[in-house]
Amino acid sequence: MSGTAQRVKAASPWSPRETELLEVTLQLLQEHGYDRLTVDAVAARARASKATVYRRWPSKAELVLAAFTEGVRQVAIHPETGTLRGDLLALGEACRQQATQLAGTIRAVLVETSRHPALQDALQSQFLEQRKALIHDVLRDAADRGEIDPSVISDELWDLLPGYLIFRIVMPARNPTPETVRVLVDEVVIPSLTRNRKANG
Amino acid sequence: MSGTAQRVKAASPWSPRETELLEVTLQLLQEHGYDRLTVDAVAARARASKATVYRRWPSKAELVLAAFTEGVRQVAIHPETGTLRGDLLALGEACRQQATQLAGTIRAVLVETSRHPALQDALQSQFLEQRKALIHDVLRDAADRGEIDPSVISDELWDLLPGYLIFRIVMPARNPTPETVRVLVDEVVIPSLTRNRKANG
């Protein structure tokens, strides 16, 4: 069955050494933010050489993106609570927590992607696609249970829930709370997904 | 009357020379993005000296924020189409167009605000509050017309429309189209705002 609780997580494309470098990068990123992070510091803390870093990732930007992607890769799990509302709340809350923690990194990655188109593809394929698959899984399960009409599952707005939350996190002084997630699910996402049923009902 | 089409635009706090510097900054920002923008380049293109720039704005970050604020100052207009849907579409499309043009700048400002809390306040008061007031105007008009229940106007999700659009613009390779705005209004925002009426109706 498609909805079985399963890790969507792909095998890590990185060697142990590379994973170590990315972990150090993520650490320093959280500690100091993007531009206080120096490649020298990454190399030093990992007891590596700058050349070793630059051999893998041709710029600080790509290093940070890789670290970010690796950092979020392992949490793309299908919640499987049994109801659409439960799944959406779980998903939203997970997204909120994760993104809150990575706020600085997300901002940094966004800036960098605007410069290097290569990073856009990386972000697209390594991050967004994972999320999209996950949400589609949740919606398909809900359709299987008859909670929603399958026709409301579109490619246009699938990322409304995580997208708006990320906006809120990235926008200073608008940090979302668990209550924000609840309101968003109950008053926006579900009304939108069930708009046809209610008209019919 | 509160709904009259009026420019919310405040008088520019900048002298002509300062405005010129900000325009140059905005230009270069669009051309090269935040980190490729150098204060030297701004000074050079404006035939000014770096000291002249730094006398006004104590850091590159504040310069960019000022340029951004100046760049968006003039477009906060109440659409006044006569229907909620029309107003929302107009607002959304305006936001979409403006933000698309300023994508790089927005990314830059987001990063900078995360570092300098002072910039958060500036962004908050000079940008967000304007938008919030505008949307509340639109919603109040709709309530006055009886299109929606005033109780759905909350402080939690007022920025859903611009927020998600900005997310889409800032996230590479997910640029929204006019159709995106339409779907967002028709299938998300309006269903959310009218969720009670339908249940009642």
Next chain:
Amino acid sequence: MSGTAQRVKAASPWSPRETELLEVTLQLLQEHGYDRLTVDAVAARARASKATVYRRWPSKAELVLAAFTEGVRQVAIHPETGTLRGDLLALGEACRQQATQLAGTIRAVLVETSRHPALQDALQSQFLEQRKALIHDVLRDAADRGEIDPSVISDELWDLLPGYLIFRIVMPARNPTPETVRVLVDEVVIPSLTRNRKANG
């Protein structure tokens, strides 16, 4: 009169700040040798920035050459002892001492000149020409005194005395002594300069 004891020293082409940088460079050069010398160290000891150094001299090589040239500039003095032999001994001994001290620097400069033709010109005009003028002065005085025939003053071998001494210094384990200078003057240079007179005498 042409033979008056006078400083051949030209005015330094360097500003005080530049002179300071060159002095630091020369110090570190003597302390650590050419390739243990780092531009960072020069900048640090001079409390300057690397950019400040590189603004003047586009590479480490040119910096070192400039320091070397400056280091030897101030010692090009006409000895004026009254006899050809005395002048030559004084000149030779001065050259020997100075070059011994700068041995490492000389070797370094020689290597670098082979790479950058621009350095060749610099070495030529700023160093060799000074020496040539000095030796010609000494020989002309000797001719004036009737010690030698003016016709032996040629452009081909004017640098025999300093040249061979520099060879000896630069060639490891062949460091010249004061006795070397004496023998060189008495048994080579003077016999060569007076070869015609003796044939006549």
Next chain:
Amino acid sequence: MSGTAQRVKAASPWSPRETELLEVTLQLLQEHGYDRLTVDAVAARARASKATVYRRWPSKAELVLAAFTEGVRQVAIHPETGTLRGDLLALGEACRQQATQLAGTIRAVLVETSRHPALQDALQSQFLEQRKALIHDVLRDAADRGEIDPSVISDELWDLLPGYLIFRIVMPARNPTPETVRVLVDEVVIPSLTRNRKANG
């Protein structure tokens, strides 16, 4: 008989593979000079691995010195023209040609020897001693023929001829010509070697 034209060349201490590496080194040395020469490039052009190079010569410096020594090993021949002047001209011209070709290498070796005393001994024994023996041979033959007084053969200035020529080659923009060699022999070396005879004659 001591004066027979004979190759002083010792059997090469290197295996064919090693000789090949040294030849590549010498090539690259002539092409790019000492610092532009990289051990990686030597290994690459010889289709060898860096480890293979470093197993033989523990540093770039020793590699270059070995290549240099190998490069000059084969030319230490006693000219045997029958006259002192002829021998000196032949010797000087051979030295001039060889050293001109190896100019960059000579500069490189000089720098390196100043750092590693071990290289000094190598240069001393493998290069200078050969030359010294050769010149002493020439002078002894001349003494045997009665051209010079044996007492002028000293250990102090035996290398005047090659030494000054090397100085001229190494000093940029002072490249010696065949005429330089002639003048040096006729106006300096021979007058010096025959200074006593003329005084007596």
Next chain:
DNA sequence: TCATAAGCGAGACGGTACGTCGTGTCTTACG
């Protein structure tokens, strides 16, 4: 009419990070 000051252009400066490159050591896999 001239002088004294404030603003400006030009750009040097200290500091710091970037990304590159070369050396000499080391490991892995092949023959």
Next chain:
DNA sequence: CGTAAGACACGACGTACCGTCTCGCTTATGA
């Protein structure tokens, strides 16, 4: 076992940018 291939730590190179500073020149008034 020696070798080719090449990753690795270390560390210097030369570049770029930020934010501060000093220099003259201009302009705009006050004696």
